[in-house]
Amino acid sequence: MYVKRLLAATVAAGAVLLGLGPAATADEGRPAPSEAGTAFRTAVAVEQGQRATADASTGDYLYWQFPAGAGQQPTVKATVTLPETATRNGTATWQLDVFDGLRRRQACASGAPTQRAARDEASVTLTCTLRTVRPWAERWANDPLPGAYYVRLTVADAPDRDMGLPVHAEMQVTAEDAGGARAEGGSLGAPLHAAAVTEPEDGWNGSWWSGRWGWTLGGAVLCALAAIGGYTLTRHPRRR
Known part of the structure; x- marks a missing residue:
């Protein structure tokens, strides 16, 4: 259950970050x-x-x-x-x-x-x-x-x-x-x-936001959450 919650949080965080670009x-x-x-x-x-x-x-x-x-x-x-x-x-x-x-x-x-x-x-x-x-x-x-x-x-x-x-x-x-x-x-x-x-x-020169920021931040968060998940699984192996 912990792994499922972690994966759900990862997907949600990535979606939020990738959708931060302001719409006209x-x-x-x-x-x-x-x-x-x-x-x-x-x-x-x-x-x-x-x-x-x-x-x-x-x-x-x-x-x-x-x-x-x-x-x-x-x-x-x-x-x-x-x-x-x-x-x-x-x-x-x-x-x-x-x-x-x-x-x-x-x-x-x-x-x-x-x-x-x-x-x-x-x-x-x-x-x-x-x-x-x-x-x-x-x-x-x-x-x-x-x-x-x-x-x-x-x-x-x-x-x-x-x-x-x-x-x-x-x-x-x-x-x-x-x-x-x-x-x-x-x-x-x-x-x-x-x-x-x-x-x-x-403004005339546009927002500070761009697609590059979205993909960069989204990728960073996904990598970080994946690392946390791997560490958690390693520290707490499933009991038989």
Whole structure:
């Protein structure tokens, strides 16, 4: 029975340690916006986890901006409710782009940032998951860095007669925590253009926690408990 209790404690301790990494949470500090900007300068600030909405016309450029700190991997999801089928004249291609604080377009590590909507479709959904935000990078690199990020949503191709038709857009940003600044060994002196957005809960340079700490501490605890168990079995052999 003692051995079973020891093994159970070992498993529990390892699970706790390996699960210590903080999860990204939505910041509900301000109401979700019900409009979007029409350019980088007028981009509406959105906090992670909020669902922003906007009523617009086909052909408009919709801009939002959101914060992202080191160690986070943001995912942008936008859904456009299209005009009534009877008013449309053909298919349309919608495009979702994400830019950093220096207005450099960031590549999507995964997702579908370009989607073609058939004439009879009621809505279209676009997604873009960025690479993990790094705490620092070389000057020549185009790595995602801590600070504000811009979202641009627009129709890239549609019949001329469909331009101006009303649409409704919803946009939400979520982020997974992929490790803290210490996992990279450096930090940025200041966030890239972050005046209009709220600093993430773990700060611009990320939490001290990273997956490396979890595996290191978890392995150390497991080894220590295994050693204690072996010592106990050696000191107190089972009686026949």
